[in-house]
Every structure is written in C-alpha cells, then in structure tokens.
Amino acid sequence: MHLEIVTAEKVVLSEEVDQINAPTRDGRIGVLPRHEPLMTILKPGEMTIIKNGERIPFAVSGGFMEILSNRVVILADTVERADEIDEARAERARALAEERLKNAQTDRDIAMAEVKLRKEVVRLQVAQMKNIRRQ
Template sequence: MSELNVSIVTPDGPVFEGTATMVIARTKAGELGILPNHVPLVAPLKIDIVRIKQESGEEWVAVNGGFMEVNGEEVNILADTAEREQDIDLDRAERAKARAEENLQAAKDQKVDELMAQIALQKAINRIHTKEH
C-alpha cells in the first residue's frame, strides 16, 4: 500500500514526522482527506484536529492554524502551534478553557479583545477534544 510522508512543524520545531495512509485536516474551505498521489495544493488550516491514519491506528494532533502543503507523496503542515494527543495535559487545557471563557465574557462586557478571547477559547477546546477523542 502506498503511503504519505507527513511532517507537522511549528516555529518551535517538529511535532510529527512519519508516514500515513491518509491525512484528514480542516481547512478554511472545509475538511480535506489526503490520500497518496493527491493533486498538489496549499490550503490554510483552521484551529482543529489533524488526523493521521496509519496502519497501526490513528494519531491526533491539535493544530492551531497554519498551512498545509500537499505534493504527491508528501503532506507538510506548517502550524502556528501544534500538540500531539499524548503531549496534552488535560488539566492544563481545562484551566485554559475556563480562563478563555472568563476572558471572553469580560471582553463582551467591555467590548474589547473579543476576537482574541474567542481564539484562545477555540485553541483550548481543540486541545481538549484532541486529548479526549
């Protein structure tokens, strides 16, 4: 069976390097499933989970924005931040979610920084969903 070489990299360094039979990611245009020999593309990513299907199972990575480049047998993701499921501290993510919800409510009340609070909340929820899948 043909496989894809997959790389997820952040400004802090590589998060995932390996092979996959399929990569599923949510782009600004919708969810994409990438199989070997996929047509080349570049797509902006949403804050969401990237699922890496392998012969041995499935790996989930919380990705907080960035871009995905597909070129035949390669999928390269350049993410703002990313965390593998096993690296996520669920208690810390729950605390971040609670802080983000408080900040979002305060921002709505004060009519400032609401967008930043919404993004922080999306990131926290994404990490929780990745860990709890």
C-alpha cells in the first residue's frame, strides 16, 4: 500500500509499505493493505513501518491518519526516524521538560509540560531502537 507522511515542513515519506503500526487516540492500530477506510487522531508515540520485512521505527508527536483501502496519509505535527534522533539532545530536552513540570504553577503550564515530556520520552524510546530492524 502507498504511505505518505507529511508535516508542515515537508513530505517525510512517500513510498510503498507492507504494514503500518501507529498510536491512535483509541489505542495502537495495525494497518495492512485493503484496510477498512478510517480517519483517526494520532497521539504521541512510536510508529513503525514494515517494508520488505524490515521494521522502521519513527517517533510521532501527534496528528491525523487517513486510511483509504491501499493508500494511507499521515498528517503529523512532527515525525522522526529513529536514526535521525540525537539521543543526547533528546535526553536534555526530557530533563528540561521534567524540570518545567516540577515548577509548573498553572493547569495550562502543567498540561504543556506533560505534553513536552511525553514527546521527549517517546523520542528517547524510539532512538534506542536504531539497531532493531526486524518484524
């Protein structure tokens, strides 16, 4: 099936894949060719693509996924392949988000810090999967 992953800045991926596993608001979803049409909200988490038996991990920070039989379009806030994530930078960002959460005073500040912390934890988890290339 054809997969397109798009962010506000660029087309991240546009190619044929065998399977997509993505974190949605209602739980993880696996998408195979000829999947039932669906529009869903993505939540921050690990998204994997399987192509020719190779498992390719991505960190997604949220967005939308539209499934139309043999075509999937993902409109994401941000998407990073595991091999694009700088672990040291992500660790610093995680520590900063934890500090902001600890010092947050308003509900809005707490919510923003929690979202940022979740994004950085996901980035670190996905970055640690760089060498895992199996189904």
